[in-house]
Amino acid sequence: MSEDLRSAAADRGPLAMEATGLGKDFKLGRGAILHAVRDVSLGLYRGAVVSLVGESGSGKSTVARLLAGQERPTTGTITLDGTPIDVRTNRAFRHYKGSVQLVFQDPFASLNPVHTVGHHLARAVRLHQGRGVNVREHVIGLLEQVRLTPAAQFLPKYPHELSGGQRQRVSFARALAARPAVLLADEPVSMLDVSIRLEMLNLLDDLCKRLALALLYITHDIASARYFADEVLVMYAGQIVERGPAEEVTQQPAHPYTQLLVASAPDPDNLGSTLRAGNGAARPGAGGPAAEGCPFSTRCPLADDKCRVENPALQQLTPMRAAACWRLSIAAPALAGDSR
Amino acid sequence: MSPVLEISDLSVVYRTESGDVRAVQRVDLSFEPGEVVGLAGESGSGKSTLAYGACRLLRPPALVTSGSVLYRGKRSAGPVDIMRMNAHDLHKLRWRDISIVFQSAMNALNPVLRVRDQLLDVIHAHLRLPRDEAAEKAATLLDLVGIPRSRLRSYPHELSGGMRQRVMIAMALAADPEIVIMDEPTTALDVVVQRDILAQIVELKQTLGFAILFITHDLSLLLELADRIAIMYAGQLLEIGTAEEIKREPAHPYTRGLLNSFPSLRGPRRELAGIPGSPPDLRYPPPGCPFVPRCGFAIPACTEVDMTLARVPGVPDARHVTACPIVSLSSTEEVAS
Secondary structure, three states, X not given: OOOOOOOHHHHOOOEEEEEEEEXXXXXEEOXXXXXXXXXXXXXXXXXXXXXXXXXXXXXXXXXXXXXOOOOOOOEEEXXXXXXXXXXXXXXHHHHHHOOEEEEOOOOOOOOOOOOOHHHHHHHHHHHHHOXXXXXXXXXXXXXXXOXXXXXXXXXXXXXXXXXXXXHHHHHHHHHHOOOOOEEEEEOOOOOOOHXXXXXXXXXXXXXXXXXXXXXXXXXXXXXXXXXXXXXXXXXEOOEEEEEEEHHHHHHOOOOHHHHHHHHHOOOOOOOOOHHHHOOOOOOOOOOOOOOOOOXXXXXXXXXXXXXXHOOOOOEEEEXXXXXXXXXXXXXXXXXXXXXX | OOOOEEXXXXXXXXXXXXXXXEEEEEEEEEEOOOOEEEEEOOOXXXXXXXXXXXXXXXXXXXXXXXXXXXXXXXXXXXXXXXHHOOHHHHHHHEOOOEEEEOOOHHHHOOOOOOHHHHHHHHHHHHOOOOHHHHHHHHHHHHHHOOOOHHHHHOOHHHOOHHHHHHHHHHHHOOOOOOEEEEEOOOOOOOHHHHHHHHHHHHHHHHHHOOEEEEEEOOHHHHHHHOOEEEEEEOOEEEEEEEHHHHHHOOOOHHHHHHHOOOXXXXXXXXXXXXXXXOOOOOOOOXXXXXXXXXXXXXXXXXXXXXXXXXXXXXXXXXXOEEOOHHHHHOOHHHHHO
């Protein structure tokens, strides 16, 4: 990747976390190796939202786990405020957790059903803020931050007494108890109802700006990334295939995979669409990622011999955009022209 | 054309220790032959309960307390009421006339049986075919949904999520039904696969001519797919209209809220609002319109209204109906804003 590619998120605030050349292999047995993440570089900036978009199995959650220190990368480095991270001891891990927090998709599974909201939060506060603090005051403050008010009413409640949205708010509050610099949100609204998703995203956005959090928003929903993120990174088969400012990537996608993603999203303005006309004839079962060459070459309409042999690197298109594709001159002629 | 299925005044409650949960309240909904009807609503709004209740697939503590479901199929002489059918007729009706693609197809297949055996199960249960014809039928069903015949010998875990969903659809089409109920058939799938499957469903529908009840929480999907859309909230239907009407002239404030809740990928960036608050507890449904606590337009009369679907004034289509009293009281100009 070009050194002078600038992140669209960098305008928002200082760099909090940076990953360079991150890779993770999993051994599958019989000598087979799964390259779950390959050469991923990204920067998270305070007060900015970076979105990682991809389908299931693309490696986006593995990236989150690597950044959270829950998996050790096979290659690459992660720095937090300029210092390379080291989570090999419990002590270092706990210290790291104070700065980097992870929020999961399923608020039904991530809270312990036999403990109250107050217990969940008090435990996090004691763990991260030490013994000298007024725990109750802290917990109330956290609940107010995620707008669960009146806060005192929520303290004695058990997870089953809360709606999905309220549970996810408790998860957010628990993450905030550590006063993190970086929040990694892995599909934080996918399990919630459509009518409350937006409220949750607005809440996250608000927290991100108000507390100057560096937020990584992982999602399969590229439309929500358009509204919510500053920079969008599109992942396919463990690699970043395209990155750039959210509006530009979603409105003028360069990589054939991003183009496919955008074209596949339901389009409410498209009444009487290709779907109902029935000419979106079913394609043969799309193959998995290619083992050799560009991983998307098995599904790409533009793939040629070179694509099937050689894996393209990210190539800079504009000061803030890059895509990894050999056929950019055909896939995105307007952008490919600028790259020289 | 007379409707192939006519649900009238259907109510379902779940008996619980702390009182009856009114999951479905007095719902009317009908289907023309070959029509795609979308049922949109949030989780817990009663969409699945409505569909399963109409086929008498619910078990206690669920209880159908009122209503009739008239079915006029090509195989039956006159209209028959599913609610009054005996067990024998019901068994014949299910799957042959009305079949279901269940939610989370990922887990609906038996993990220890090969695809072929699961298809044969369905074929033997509902069609009387000699063994070799049944085997051929299983193979043609896979052809229908674009899965190679070699996959007959596969176990579910050897198939991708999209393929498993296709197997489920093939299974639902085994007896050439007139109505297929699809309960969130693509929710767990990636968008690209989702689109392929939807295109496949539409294509099959056009060749085979079945009607579809498509249940989902994703209204944006329905706007593209469905002929008519019913909006369900807290066990009741709040609005029914064609996809165009729902998109362009949504009458009920909840419908408008839903439309304003999902970010669009195309066109200019709109300000999105979402809907604050959460649905009511159906053990103690509020009087009148259940959306009142979250509604920005509510007036005192809303809590006294009898929730019946009435024609939206000023709209040429008599089938565009809503339960919102304000809409029927005021002029359409105010509503459109």
